[in-house]
Amino acid sequence: MPLPPDLTRPSLVSAAQAPSLAEQADPQRLYERSVQCPEAEVDFLAATFHRLRGRDARHLREDFCGSAAVCCEWVRRHAGNTALGLDLDPAVLAWAAAHNLPALDADQRRRIRLCQTDVLTAPTDGGLDLVAAMNFSYWLFRERALLQAYFRSVHQALTADGVFFLDAYGGYDAFREIVEERTVEDDAGSFTYRWEQARYNPIDGSMDCHIHFAFADGSExxxxxxxxWxxxxLPEIRELLREAGFGHVVVYWQGWDEDGEPDGRFEPTEHADADAGWICYLSAEKG
Ligand SMILES: C[S@@+](CC[C@H](N)C(=O)[O-])C[C@H]1O[C@@H](n2cnc3c(N)ncnc32)[C@H](O)[C@@H]1O
Structure with missing residues (x-):
């Protein structure tokens, strides 16, 4: 039986007025918290470049940079480091300018440049020590010729001993239409990150994926x-990198910790287990 209006109204009014956690959330912030760890990524880039080239890298380009989290971490690391972030989407670059650049000091901000452009048409005049394309963004190029054109342009943009870094994922679960989720702890309250592989077409390898977020109040x-994408x-990616002119291509695989979880330490390898799901890095050396 419905309650009299004077009893229902206050709770209805407050329910209508209180925005849900989903309504209050900033998707870009949730994305960063869920799938990025710029500190670990920059550790890997800097250490691996040094191991490959015997010198420190100074000039980084972050392709598909989104909120430029890696650029920001890069310029924090050393007073000689510069970063150029490229992204097609003006909205995400504006988000970076409003949220991530202000956390840098004036000198760090001077050494970072964000550019709204297609990575395929970015200037390729050399001079970069590193180009990084992370979180599988280059998979947006779904045709062989297009991915090869992108790899060639990166090769041209690098200095003579420059290195291109990218990541990849795979394993037999990667080809399935599934939803995976995990809880992400955040200062603003924990939330659930859901990765959905919604559609996979084995004929052309295309896939539709979505990221959803769910909150403690039941909102989504x-x-x-x-x-x-x-x-x-990996065989296709390695072949295309070599065809684009890269001399030495290395795959870096994670080991396992004592709890049977990936240990976050990526080491070069030519052989790996046929796991259900894996993430790896690749380096491709110019020259
Ligand atoms: C998966 S997000 C990557 C964000 C971040 N770099 C990361 O590692 O998580 C992909 C980004 O690539 C951008 N993008 C897509 N196609 C692009 C292109 N052709 N050139 C430059 N940016 C592009 C999108 O706007 C989006 O911000």
Whole structure:
């Protein structure tokens, strides 16, 4: 039986007025918390470049930079480091300018430049020690010719001993239409990150993926981020890198900790287990 109006109104009014956690959330912040760890990534980039080239890298380009989290971490690391971030989307670059650049000091900000451009048409005049393309963003190029054109342009943009770094994921679960989730702890309250592989076409390798977020009050941000990309395999990626002119291509694989979880330490290897799901880095050396 419905309650009299004077009893229902206050709770209805307050329910209508209180925005849900999903309504209050900033999707870009949730994305960073869920799938990025710029400190670990920059550790890997700097140490691996040094191991490969016997010198420190100073000039980084972050392709598909989004909120430029890696650029920001890079310029924090050393007073001689410079970073150039490229992204097609003006909204995400504006978010970076409003949220991430202000956390840098004036000198660090002077050494970072964000540019709204297609990575395929970015200037390729050399001079970069490193180009990084992370979180599988280059998979947005679904045709072989296009991915090869991108790899060639990166090769041209690098200095004579420059190195291109990228990541990849795979394993037999990567080809399945599934949803995986995990809890992410955040100062603003924990939330659930959901990765959905919504559609996979084995004929052309194309895949639709979505990122959803769910909150303690039951609210959800569905399809906060969506991608249509090609699920490239490591042999294809390595072949295309070599065809684009890269001399030495290395795959870095994670080991396991005592609890049977990936240990976050990526080491070069030519052989790996046929795991259900894996993430790896690649380096491709110019020259
Ligand atoms: C998956 S996000 C990557 C964000 C971040 N770099 C990371 O590692 O998580 C992909 C980004 O690539 C951008 N993007 C897509 N196609 C692009 C292109 N052709 N050139 C430059 N940026 C592009 C999108 O705007 C989006 O910000």
């Amino acid at each position: 941000l569905r399809r906060a981020f969506s991608y249509r 090609r699920l490239w395999t």
